[in-house]
Structures are given as C-alpha cells and as structure tokens.
Amino acid sequence: MKRESSLKRATTETDVSLALNIDGSGIARISTGVGFFDHMLTLFTKHGKFDLNIEASGDKADNHHAIEDIGILLGKAFYEALGDKAGINRYAFQFTPMDEALCRTCVDISGRGYLVFDVPLTREFIGDFETELLEEFFVAFTANSKMTLHIASLYGTNNHHIVEGIFKSLGRTLKTACAIEAGNTEIPSTKGIIE
Template sequence: MKRKSTLSRSTTETEISLSLNLDGSGIAQINTGVGFFDHMLTLFTKHGKFDLTIDAHGDEADNHHAIEDIGILLGKAFYDALGDKAGINRYAFQFTPMDEALCRTCVDISGRSYLVFDVPLTREFIGDFETEMLEEFFIAFTSNSKMTLHVASLYGKNNHHIVEGIFKSLGRTLKDACSIAAGNTEIPSTKGIIE
C-alpha cells in the first residue's frame, strides 16, 4: 500500500503544488515564500519521517493566503494518503521541549475535524511569519484532514522556541498516529469505518 498524495491548488490568490509520502524518511523540499514557515515545515517533516515537497506562490497582500492555503492542501494530502485508515494507530500525543518552552500536541485521526488551540504568543511576527497565522494554519489543516488536534504551549518565553516545539511535536505525533503495526488491517473504530 502506497500512502502518498500529490495535489495542487490554484486560486486567484495562490498557486501551490504539494507531494506527501507518509512512509518517507524525513526529506523536505519546502518553498512557501515565508522563510520561517519553510523552517517549521522542514522540522515537521524531519520529525515526522514524512517526505514532503511544497512549492507555493502567493499574492503580495501578506502571508495569510499562502499559509492558510498550504494548510488546506496539506490537510487534504494527509486525508488522501491515509486512505481507509486500516491498521493505523489513530491516536497519539507528544510533549516536546524546546529550550525553556514545553509544547503538547494530541491527535485523533477520527474523521471529525476539531481544533483546540491554546498557544499564547507575545509577538506579531517571528521573522517574516505573522504569528496570528499559526492558528489559521491549524484550522485549515484540521478541517481538511478531518482530524481532531489539540495544540498547547504549556509554558515558554521565546516565541520562536514555542512555535518550533509545536511543529516538532506535531511531526512526531502524526508519525505515531499514522503508523501501522505489522500485519494490522483493522479499522480502529467500533463503527468499522473512519470517513
């Protein structure tokens, strides 16, 4: 079973192509036009052991459109690559430290989109990344992956460390939740289906 997805999205605001391999080795080729976001998605890919290629071009308004649309497409790619979800662990969580910051991510690949986001940040920008876009990215991702995701900064002072901890944590959490135990073909739901 090849758990891969290649998608593209073209609007009047953005042009994005994306390729995802859930069973990769952590290879990232990321070009979003937002340097800090490229760094975060590269960390996410490395720690999730996915292979991820993103090439995105957005309008000049700000980085809202590109970041949100990448969240939409990445969510769709996970949903597509997971197929019928047979054999996956479904649930996973991680506590991830980044220097003085501690972050937690918890996921349920449930077929139900829900986001709990508890990440107080104190800066408007980290590099060229608008910090309010962090939540917008996760809203777009969970809505289109049909996952439940809880993201929390438990404590920390440095906004860069907090956001970096979140992306590292999410990579590891999704790696665990998407993993298939050898020989397992069971749908992890009493319903017998995860839509």
C-alpha cells in the same frame, strides 16, 4: 500500499503544489516564500519522517492566503494518503521541549476535523511570519485532514522556541498516529469506518 498524495491548488490569490509520502524518510523540499514557515515545515517533516515537497506562491497582500492554502492542501494530502486508515494507531500525543518551552500535541485521526489551540504568543511577527497565522494554518489543516488536534504551549517565553516545539511535536505525534501496527488490518473504530 503506498501512502502518498500529490495535489495542486490554484486560485486568484495563490498557487500551491504539494506532494506527501507518509512513509518517507524526512526529506523536505519546501518553498513557501515565508522563510520562517519553510523552517517550521522542514522540522515537521524531519521529525515525522515524512517526505514533503511544497512549492507555493501567494498574493502580495500578506502571507495569509498562501499559509491557509498550504494548510488546506496538507490536510487533504494526509486524508487522501491515509486511505481507509486500516491498521493505523489513530491516536497519539507528544510532549516536546525546546529549550525553556514545553509544547504538547494530541491527535485523533477521527474523521472529524476539530482544533483546540491554546498557544499564547507575545509577538506579532517571528521573522517574516505573522504569528496570528499559526492558528489559521492549523484550522485549515484539521478541517481538511478530518483530524482532531489539540495543541498547547504549556510554558515558555521565546516565541520562536514555542512555535518550533509545536511543529516538532506535531511531526512526531502524526508519525505515531499514522503508523500501521504490524499485522493489523482493522479500521480503528467501532463504526467500522473512519471517513
């Protein structure tokens, strides 16, 4: 079974195309128009061993609409590609250092979109990326992937390192949570379904 999804979202504000292969090899082709965000999604892809193609353009007001819509599509792509979720680990967590910073991500592929976001940042921008959009991206991602996600910056002083640690950590966490246990075909819920 191929765990893949290809989606498109076109609105009056954005035009986004996305293709995801959960069982890829870490190949990223990312073009969002926001250089720092491209870098973060490339790290996420590499550390998750996913294949991810994103082509996005947004309005000129700011980066909010494009980044939110990418979060929506990436969440939907994971939800679609995971299918009935039979045999997956479901839960995973990862502590990831990035120089002086330490980040933690915890995932439950639960069928319930929920975000806990504890990431105090001290800069308005990192490169061309508005730091307040980090939480907006993850709100859109969790709502549409129907995953519970806890993200915490445990400590660190360099905002770039903190955000980079989060994306690397999330890639590795999702790789583990999405992995199928050999020979297991059960859906990991006492309900018998994860919707």
